[in-house]
Amino acid sequence: MYTASTAFLEALAEAGVDYLFCNFGSDHPAMIEALAEAARSGRRLPKVITCPNEMVALTAAQGHAQVSGKAQAVIVHVECGTQSLAGAVHNVSKGRVPVLIFAGASPFTQFGELPGSRNEFIQWIQDVHDQRGIVRGYMRYDAELRTGRNIKQMTWRALQFAQSDPKGPVYLMGAREVMEETLDPAAQAGLAVEDFAPIAPAALPQEAVHALLTDLAGARRPLIVTSYLGRNTQAVAELQRLVGPLGIGVIESVPNAVNLPHDDPMYLGCQWNEPRQNPHLAAADVVVVIDSDVPWIPTVSKPAPGAKIWHLDVDPLKQDMPLWSIPARRVFRVHAQTALAQLNAGLDRIGLDVARIGERRAHYVRAHEARKQALASAEAKPMGDRLTAEYVTACVRAHVDADTIILNEGITNYPVVVNHIAPTRAGQMLNSGGGNLGWTGGAAIGAKLADPAKTVIALTGDGSYMFSQPSTVHWMARHYDTPFLQVVFNNRGWRAPRYSMLAVHPQGEASRAADIGVAFDPPPDYAGIAAAAGGAYARQVRHPDEVEAAVAEALRVVKQDRRAAVLDVWLPHLMEG
Structure with a gap:
């Protein structure tokens, strides 16, 4: 049999998903059958990882995606399993981690009208008004699969959202009758996952590249504040290329990744909830915030009133945060690696005051070394x-x-x-x-x-x-x-x-x-x-x-x-x- 479940699993494999972190239930007979058939016939599908707890399933998928950069899939049981994903849904959303979550749904027939029709008492109890609504506020995309005939398109569209900036989780659900639907494999053969490519990275306007470099070159104490630039490891190398030649200090606010190696002399440390003003932030006359949800906590630490602030972020509006603002006058939705590469490429086209840059580099090197000694004592x-x-x-x-x-x-x-x-x-x-x-x-x-x-x-x-x-x-x-x-x-x-x-x-x-x-x-x-x-x-x-x-x-x-x-x-x- 070639069913909608077969096509769904094939779609995941064709999109590069390696693992299914699974907590199976009564809504998954067709999927379990498709996996068993694939194992017998040698069809390549993602590997099943049995997860006795749904939250662990999602944290495991998150950990894989954070290391590999590739979205993985989580399979859970109807609305109960969806709720048991618990706070891990918050983490993949706020952490902007690509992952596809699939949950079955209670059958929508009860007299045997279609394969998969209700045959267990629990299927009446687990039929809820808005299963997708349980997690909708955290998803980049959510949808119900209503036929197997377009299931690959729906799966790839979901993954397109998951893997386009700002990345994050997506949620699909499908009832047993849909997932049991028999399909013609030939009708699926002409579909191409390449038609659902993630959105290309966004760049800075050329005018902004020149203006920002001019501000950085002319500053006395330029500073970069970041939290999650380092989720993309290639962006870290671009940041190092920029801050070294220009003598720009870097602080991390609530870092989610390694944004700058700690042995780089421009690295000045991190700040979390410490109830004190960060001295480097207070002294900065040009501050560039790159990929940060909370660059500072204004009741305890913030830039000087006259500081010129730029904001470059994959999600500068913070669309999921009802209350959010920083006093930035230039704000851009950009891909950090791309924007930093633009800045590095533009360095040769601006005039640099060698003495000014040498003084501020020496200043930050002294601060870096003092911090290193204090940590060694602690x-x-x-x-x-x-x-x-x-x-x-x-x-x-x-x-x-x-x-x-x-x-x-x-x-x-x-x-x-x-x-x-x-x-x-x-x-x-x-x-x-x-x-x-x-x-x-x-x-x-x-x-x-x-x-x-x-x-x-x-x-x-x-x-x-x-x-x-x-x-x-x-x-x-x-x-x-x-x-x-x-x-x-x-x-x-x-x-x-x-x-x-x-x-x-x-x-x-x-x-x-x-x-x-x-x-x-x-x-x-x-x-x-x-x-x-x-x-x-x-x-x-x-x-x-x-x-x-x-x-x-x-x-x-x-x-x-x-x-x-x-x-x-x-x-x-x-x-x-």
């Missing part, structure tokens, strides 16, 4: 028996090489991980790009599937570890041979809500309370969960003298024994400090 081995996140992260960094990918979900330790891993290669560090916790577990599996030769290390808070569904994650890691190291920063609770409370009510009653409802102490056996679910190497680390040996042994297990490893690292309690 990550020194503690003298007592209390661990610090800085020291633990530095011990991990000692094992990071060109074949290592770091996944950062440190939450209140986000900046610690960024600063003390200090990545020196584009693509070396990633985070979810969104605000839903529990990304690292599934993302580590997806990253490993995308590039099996890489060593994947996930650094996560204890709260986000629990959100990640570790029993599902570590079963999958063993079953699909995707071992990785997971380091859990265990402070026995959610420190972020405490920090938020103190920022608003620093002298309030809660500031003096011993328990504000955010601790889980004593904590679960985090490493033991992974050992029970997936045979992971499990170890608890409580003393500075244990860290180096624990990290070394855990990575030996990952690389040589091909088992996942979890280090449960005890930091000071969240209510301390």
Whole structure:
């Protein structure tokens, strides 16, 4: 049989989708049959990865796409599975990650009128008014498949949206009767995925190239602020080519990727929620914001009133954010790599004051070196028996090489991980790009599937570890041979809500309370969960003298024994400090 499900799976394969991250249900008989038929006949279709939890399925697809740059597919069960995708939908949307989500739908016939008609009680209960509406606000495109005859066109159109800037998730649904429809394979043969190419990258107008270069060349303290330029690793090289010759400082605001290698002398650090003015931002007279959702938090840190601000972004309107603005006078929707290449190509056509550029380059080099020394002091081995996140992260960094990918979900330790891993290669560090916790577990599996030769290390808070569904994650890691190291920063609770409370009510009653409802102490056996679910190497680390040996042994297990490893690292309690 050649059914609509066969054509759908073929369409995904022809579009370059490698994996189906699946949580099958009663709506998928035709798809399961098509996969079995393909396995028997040798038809090439994407490989099925069984995901016992839907959120893990989507985080795994996200991790794969973040590393490979290619959209992957997630298959879930009707509206229940759609809702179980949970906050991972937020992450792929806010992180602008291309992924196709397909959900079946309850059959629309009940007396056997068509193949796939209702035959289970649950199919009346799962028939809801607006299944697509559950996720519509997060999707770049959503549609219902109503016939198999145009299913390849619908699939490729969805992927065209997913892979066109600003990229993101797309959602398709189809009832059992549609997915069971028998088709003529010959009628599908003339269709071409090339007819649904992603939209070409957008460039700066030539006038803007000259004007921006003129502003940068004439500035005393030019500064670039970015958050996710480095999602495209080729853009990082273009940024380096620009800032070195022109002596332009670079700061990251809430970085989602490696936007500039940290050993570049123009790199000045990152800022997250720290309640202080960034001195480089305050001193800048020309600020270029490139690919950033939150370039600064204006109540605590912002440019000087007279600074000239340019905004270059894949999504400058921030269409999904009801409240958003920065005081930029020149705003362009552009592809960062393309725009930076234009700027580099135009350097020869403007006059450069060598003395001015030399002075500001020397200024930024001094700031870079001072920051480097301060970080080295912060990550020194503690003298007592209390661990610090800085020291633990530095011990991990000692094992990071060109074949290592770091996944950062440190939450209140986000900046610690960024600063003390200090990545020196584009693509070396990633985070979810969104605000839903529990990304690292599934993302580590997806990253490993995308590039099996890489060593994947996930650094996560204890709260986000629990959100990640570790029993599902570590079963999958063993079953699909995707071992990785997971380091859990265990402070026995959610420190972020405490920090938020103190920022608003620093002298309030809660500031003096011993328990504000955010601790889980004593904590679960985090490493033991992974050992029970997936045979992971499990170890608890409580003393500075244990860290180096624990990290070394855990990575030996990952690389040589091909088992996942979890280090449960005890930091000071969240209510301390």
